[in-house]
Amino acid sequence: MNDTSFTRSRERPALAPGRPHLAVCGVRKAYDRAVAVDAVSFELARGEFVTLLGDSGCGKTTLLRLVAGFARPDSGTVLRDGEDVTGLAPARRRMGFVFQSYALFPTKTVAQNIGFALTGPRAARERRIEELARLVEIDPLVGRYPHELSGGQQQRVALARALASDPEFLLLDEPMSALDARIRVKLRAELRALVDRLGITTLYVTHDQEEALALSDRVAVMRQGRIEQIGSPADIYHRPATRFVATFIGISNLIEGRAVAGGVEAEGVTWPVALPPRTAPGARLTALFRPEHLGLAGEGAGIAGILESATFLGATMRLGVRLASGRRIIVDRPSVEAGGLWPRGGAVVLRPDPLRAVIVADEPR
Template sequence: MQPEILDLQNITKSFTESKIPAVNNISFTLQQGDILALLGPSGCGKTTLLRIIGGFEYPQTGEIKIADRKVCCPMTWIPPEKRDIGIVFQDYALFPHLTVAQNVGFGLKLDKHQTKKRVADVLNLVRLETLEQRYPYELSGGQQQRVALARALAPQPKLMLLDEPLCNLDIQVRLQLREEIRDILKRAGTSAIFITHDQEEALAIADVVGVMRQGHLEQIGTPEEVYSHPASRFVAEFVTQANFLPARRQGNIWQTEIGDFEIDSKRDRDTGEIMIRQEDLILNPDTNAKVKITKRRFLGREYRYCLETASGREIHARTMTDTVLPEGISVKISIVDNAVKVFSE
């Protein structure tokens, strides 16, 4: 196992204008070389937590270690410039009057020859070695973001902090650049924390995903763990965009209006909600069924169906394009094996 690059213990931060802590008793560790995506809706505290790690906010309680060095505790406070971190902002924060090479080399405490070599190395890492003499206004948004990433990597920080770095880019550039950012960080061997509210982005980039809600860390784990085994209804709804249906238990059978499902649940209550991911619903035409297709949307690689149950509840299903069902027909629903999870009310 790799050594820990970051250790947070019981971090809490409150602002005077709010009764609810922006960050509430958060603890976790990050291994050397891993990328952590902090995921959550706007206002959940993820940017405040990033600023605390970076040294731009002071928590009321807690302790932070970066590379086994205490940078924050009741008796210690290390300022941002001495924490050995790199930061990439949403707006790139490039100097418009400096060339790409000058932006990347800005702040490096090396002699002229060493600075030139280090700038060349990181520009090669981000594949911008032919653009070193251009100015920021001569670059695309994606190129400007790679310059910002190169500048943050140039001092060889132990930890990178990226605050929604892709939010100002169009969708095609985002899709390409998120893969490039992961590849660049992995080639550099740099650990990173990546802030996003985009579920797909977090799952694609990160080795570890932390889901935040109202200042709490609801769940932290691998992308597969968080997606397949959500720890709470909020995580299930936010990350997987699943369907939820009221259910009543009879033994191991949970009864719903679309069918009965056997679930090995340790919960004591006899009522709850079952979670079914959209891609786990199997649709078969059946004139006697009580579920109808009201809408079908083509999404390129798949179809998304809007379904109406007998009670008028709306649920959704996603299928590959080899399954084409017309709007208005009734369908019988079945579920992929072991794909149903129950949450107590």
């Protein structure tokens, strides 16, 4: 998606200092006795890209539809620049929506799909369609029909149609789920670059954690209709607030034990961890060690184990180490470092980085 002469159709007033561009306040939605969204609150600043991340059934799509106006909350409010839009129809919310299925009209051309909701003089509509087609790099395809396009091209049409009315917000519901991995990586980079150029406030839904971490300014991890944690991708990955987030995001080595001098003792082994201030001796704790935060050596000081498996992943080698207790630990090391150094079945020594370990909350609420 190349930079073009794309311009907005109207000037927008600057956001009042300190006021969120979009605010969701205590929104709840239930279907019969099943609570889909449970008193959720969060805010987006103007131009911010926030992703709702979670497994199927966690409520992320329902929450997106409540923001868009396709569903009405049982309680709570949705504010656009401080204005309550909870009762407004979707067409009056200034929000462009990209559906998971793209929802293109099969009997209309690309140009007709993009311009479906445009009004005004024909010449102005045609200029707008041409402008948007260039923006998302489908201008040679405007005369084709959806069935003549690839999945990636259909996604670009849906994105152009969502931008046609010059929305204040862009809402996307798993728009890349039907694409293969290579195309997803390419399009997500292009999407983020486009959003940055336009400065449009974006709320994105996905179950793909790699996609969420790569795209977002902030990620909201959802579970059972609630936001478990919201923060920057680095916060979510390196400083998970709960055990659920620690296990949901990335690969985790969770060590459950008790606080001792210098760390957490589990199964007769002390794992070096910087404990929180005023931690009582003997307190039950769970420490998180990401695979890349574990060093490995053939001998010397550390935690003894046996190398069980080694999987080549390109830049890294993923190693499985079995401790004397039977616990299996995952270690990621640079492949240029790991290749051939430790044969399978050989004795190795783990060297955890105590400054990288994190104590996580056992209770999810």
